[in-house]
Amino acid sequence: xxxxxxxxxxxxxxxxxxxxxxxxxxxxxxxxxxxxxxxxxxxxxxxxxxxxxxxxxxxxxxxxxxxxxxxxxxxxxxxxxxxxxxxxxxxxxxxxxxxxxxxxxxxxxxxxxxxxxxxxxxxxxxxxxxxxxxxxxxxxxxxxxxxxxxxxxxxxxxxxxxxxxxxxxxxxxxxxxxxxxxxxxxxxxxxxxxxxxxxxxxxxxxxxxxxxxxxxxxxxxxxxxxxxxxxxxxxxxxxxxxxxxxxxxxxxxxxxxxxxxxxxxxxxxxxxxxxxxxxxxxxxxxxxxxxxxxxxxxxxxxxxxxxxxxxxxxxxxxxxxxxxxxxxxxxxxxxxxxxxxxxxxxxxxxxxxxxxxxxxxxxxxxxxxxxxx
Amino acid sequence: xxxxxxxxxxxxxxxxxxxxxxxxxxxxxxxxxxxxxxxxxxxxxxxxxxxxxxxxxxxxxxxxxxxxxxxxxxxxxxxxxxxxxxxxxxxxxxxxxxxxxxxxxxxxxxxxxxxxxxxxxxxxxxxxxxxxxxxxxxxxxxxxxxxxxxxxxxxxxxxxxxxxxxxxxxxxxxxxxxxxxxxxxxxxxxxxxxxxxxxxxxxxxxxxxxxxxxxxxxxxxxxxxxxxxxxxxxxxxxxxxxxxxxxxxxxxxxxxxxxxxxxxxxxxxxxxxxxxxxxxxxxxxxxxxxxxxxxxxxxxxxxxxxxxxxxxxxxxxxxxxxxxxxxxxxxxxxxxxxxxxxxxxxxxxxxxxxxxxxxxxxxxxxxxxxxxxxxxxxxxxxxxxxxxxxxxxxxxxxxxxxxxxxxxxxxxxxxxxxxxxxxxxxxxxxxxxxxxxxxxxxxxxxxxxxxxxxxxxxxxxxxxxxxxxxx
Numbered sequence: 001x002x003x004x005x006x007x008x009x010x011x012x013x014x015x016x017x018x019x020x021x022x023x024x025x026x027x028x029x030x031x032x033x034x035x036x037x038x039x040x041x042x043x044x045x046x047x048x049x050x051x052x053x054x055x056x057x058x059x060x061x062x063x064x065x066x067x068x069x070x071x072x073x074x075x076x077x078x079x080x081x082x083x084x085x086x087x088x089x090x091x092x093x094x095x096x097x098x099x100x101x102x103x104x105x106x107x108x109x110x111x112x113x114x115x116x117x118x119x120x121x122x123x124x125x126x127x128x129x130x131x132x133x134x135x136x137x138x139x140x141x142x143x144x145x146x147x148x149x150x151x152x153x154x155x156x157x158x159x160x161x162x163x164x165x166x167x168x169x170x171x172x173x174x175x176x177x178x179x180x181x182x183x184x185x186x187x188x189x190x191x192x193x194x195x196x197x198x199x200x201x202x203x204x205x206x207x208x209x210x211x212x213x214x215x216x217x218x219x220x221x222x223x224x225x226x227x228x229x230x231x232x233x234x235x236x237x238x239x240x241x242x243x244x245x246x247x248x249x250x251x252x253x254x255x256x257x258x259x260x261x262x263x264x265x266x267x268x269x270x271x272x273x274x275x276x277x278x279x280x281x282x283x284x285x286x287x288x289x290x291x292x293x294x295x296x297x298x299x300x301x302x303x304x305x306x307x308x309x310x311x312x313x314x315x316x317x318x319x320x321x322x323x324x325x326x327x328x329x330x331x332x333x334x335x336x337x338x339x340x341x342x343x344x345x346x347x348x349x350x351x352x353x354x355x356x357x358x359x360x361x362x363x364x365x366x367x368x369x370x371x372x373x
Numbered sequence: 374x375x376x377x378x379x380x381x382x383x384x385x386x387x388x389x390x391x392x393x394x395x396x397x398x399x400x401x402x403x404x405x406x407x408x409x410x411x412x413x414x415x416x417x418x419x420x421x422x423x424x425x426x427x428x429x430x431x432x433x434x435x436x437x438x439x440x441x442x443x444x445x446x447x448x449x450x451x452x453x454x455x456x457x458x459x460x461x462x463x464x465x466x467x468x469x470x471x472x473x474x475x476x477x478x479x480x481x482x483x484x485x486x487x488x489x490x491x492x493x494x495x496x497x498x499x500x501x502x503x504x505x506x507x508x509x510x511x512x513x514x515x516x517x518x519x520x521x522x523x524x525x526x527x528x529x530x531x532x533x534x535x536x537x538x539x540x541x542x543x544x545x546x547x548x549x550x551x552x553x554x555x556x557x558x559x560x561x562x563x564x565x566x567x568x569x570x571x572x573x574x575x576x577x578x579x580x581x582x583x584x585x586x587x588x589x590x591x592x593x594x595x596x597x598x599x600x601x602x603x604x605x606x607x608x609x610x611x612x613x614x615x616x617x618x619x620x621x622x623x624x625x626x627x628x629x630x631x632x633x634x635x636x637x638x639x640x641x642x643x644x645x646x647x648x649x650x651x652x653x654x655x656x657x658x659x660x661x662x663x664x665x666x667x668x669x670x671x672x673x674x675x676x677x678x679x680x681x682x683x684x685x686x687x688x689x690x691x692x693x694x695x696x697x698x699x700x701x702x703x704x705x706x707x708x709x710x711x712x713x714x715x716x717x718x719x720x721x722x723x724x725x726x727x728x729x730x731x732x733x734x735x736x737x738x739x740x741x742x743x744x745x746x747x748x749x750x751x752x753x754x755x756x757x758x759x760x761x762x763x764x765x766x767x768x769x770x771x772x773x774x775x776x777x778x779x780x781x782x783x784x785x786x787x788x789x790x791x792x793x794x795x796x797x798x799x800x801x802x803x804x805x806x807x808x809x810x811x812x813x814x815x816x817x818x819x820x821x822x823x824x825x826x827x828x829x830x831x832x833x834x835x836x837x838x839x840x841x842x843x844x
Binding site for chain 1: 379380381385387390407410411412413414415416417438441442445480498502
């Protein structure tokens with residue numbers, strides 16, 4: 001695996017490094033992690049991406065991680081020597097898009113598939129449905145690792161890197177022979193208030209316990225934080241109080257609320273089903289950092305291969321870095337403390353499965369993928 | 374109540390409410406199983422139904438999440454705990470053992486009853502479900518079982534409706550096909566009937582033309598005789614005119630202004646010419662010749678009119694016609710046919726009303742009767758003129774009776790029933806087509822709703838035709 005870093009975040013930088021990597025004829029796939037602030041536009045990049053003779057996949061994220069550094073502008077380009085099988089799904093938000101039909105038996109004959117990487121436009125709706133479809137088809141025989149790309153402006157724009165160019169409202173699914181171990185943890189705790197989602201549509205919650213969602217949420221958050229929660233500065237306080245979809249006898253699935261609608265609805269990264277039981281979570285910096293460490297340990301333990309050279313891929317929710325603020329570096333230091341190289345992205349949502357639990361789409365969660373390098 | 378209790382109750386409520394949202398079995402199971410697996414953090418699950426097969430219970434895979442769970446080692450291990458088939462009485466023993474909680478090298482499993490339907494297998498990797506959760510799960514699973522039954526019934530109902538609709542469609546299609554076939558058959562029959570009618574008309578026309586042909590020689594002869602003496606008389610009249618012409622010229626020269634001598638001279642010239650040429654005698658002869666010729670012309674005219682009426686192009690339309698006159702015409706034009714064989718006696722009832730009929734077709738019948746009678750008489754008597762033909766008309770109350778009787782050798786009893794059959798004939802080849810009586814029967818019985826009857830013995834044959842006054 002040939003991993004390079006371009007600090008300029010320019011299209012020309014990406015092209016130059018890519019061309020250099022491709023001098024090695026053993027490189028069969030390219031994996032790219034870029035920043036939303038990079039000078040990447042479809043006009044600048046699409047002709048180049050379309051001209052590539054080998055598969056390329058990746059995304060543009062609010063930030064990326066190179067070793068123990070959080071990068072807001074720059075590009076990580078990985079030349080991978082194993083082959084990949086890529087499927088692009090367009091129009092994810094369109095309810096007519098039949099994921100199971102489109103994915104179908106794409107990877108059924110790919111006997112050596114060990115890990116499935118998924119990069120999805122984080123502003124798309126129906127991401128959880130897409131993930132569920134993958135689980136329905138492929139189950140837990142493989143590991144899943146990925147995240148949702150996009151911008152902190154929460155506007156949908158081209159952010160998925162593919163051989164078709166920069167795409168929006170799309171997902172790229174990559175079947176790979178790379179062996180992996182995956183660890184997941186979030187470190188959030190319930191503030192012991194349970195609610196029923198009495199009305200929702202995809203990632204918008206309209207009511208909790210038959211009351212406007214924002215009204216209920218505001219009450220709890222203001223009571224707990226002692227601070228005023230307004231629609232205008234919603235995310236600045238809401239990032240400390242994610243919602244969590246409860247499970248029986250298992251870890252809850254966290255959903256980060258990021259926007260309040262005019263009708264007092266709350267919009268999250270990822271779907272929240274109607275009739276779900278949800279709680280409001282909170283945390284403290286130590287718990288969040290600890291969770292990342294636990295995820296790292298789980299990932300390392302789950303990587304059963306006895307290989308000396310590994311790559312740590314850190315997929316962390318952007319909201320965690322916002323919550324931690326300056327302490328985020330501590331989290332970075334924790335996850336990059338191994339002797340192996342660490343790369344990663346701060347995402348709008350995380351996709352991971354260690355081959356044991358039901359495959360889920362997470363928010364505000366730390367995911368560690370340990371890959372065979 | 375603790376937050377944990379509330380959460381648990383709410384989660385079971387969430388599971389329960391997710392069950393039975395569709396009557397489509399696959400959709401219902403997919404949605405229900407998805408929530409069950411997510412809420413219980415299971416790595417997979419599958420629903421199996423009992424089915425009876427050769428007096429044994431077997432279980433069939435119905436639905437699983439993920440789809441490929443049957444290849445999952447943990448799932449295979451869990452299913453090993455179940456008998457693949459069991460005797461009917463063993464089923465209740467098996468059910469009593471549920472829920473079955475276990476652990477293999479590959480994970481934990483729970484097998485739970487879906488009452489009256491089958492069972493559900495859940496896989497979990499990290500830890501076994503607690504007894505409390507398993508206990509609480511029974512109620513939602515009972516609902517799942519009921520939903521499965523509803524879906525199955527709906528499926529059967531849909532299938533039966535589809536079968537019914539298919540049956541109705543097939544039957545409708547069959548009916549449409551039969552209808553189409555029937556239409557085609559009707560069209561074909563119409564075409565054949567039209568063809569038959571056309572051929573019948575053509576046949577009748579050709580029969581008539583055949584009769585015209587038969588009659589032509591006789592008619593020519595009939596015309597020829599008066600024409601002969603008309604010609605002779607005309608020649609005589611020309612001679613008479615030539616003879617009288619000088620006399621007339623002398624008379625023309627006569628002028629009262631002339632002197633007596635000249636007048637006397639002309640008078641004597643006329644007188645001499647008159648006497649020399651026996652003008653007085655010739656004049657009588659000329660008057661006779663003119664009268665004879667007029668009679669001959671009248672005779673020819675009658676024959677031609679009769680022939681014209683007989684031979685004019687047939688029409689299907691009926692019209693008010695005089696049967697007596699038609700018979701007279703027929704006898705006129707057929708005179709040459711019978712006059713050398715038989716004496717014909719016409720006994721017409723002059724009270725006979727005119728009737729609405731197709732006279733053209735009836736002429737055909739009448740001529741046919743005359744020709745047949747003549748043939749029969751010729752066969753018996755040759756040209757000895759012993760044959761007799763009687764043609765009679767009678768006025769019955771509601772019909773007109775026409776009889777044709779001859780004193781021929783009669784029709785043998787063994788063939789009398791066949792005489793109206795098409796193509797049946799006893800005449801020598803080339804003389805009769807066997808269509809005459811068949812066509813006559815059709816014209817009288819079918820076209821005019823009348824009847825035709827025959828009485829025959831060795832002494833002769835009587836054909837009696839009755840035509841109703843109101844057709």
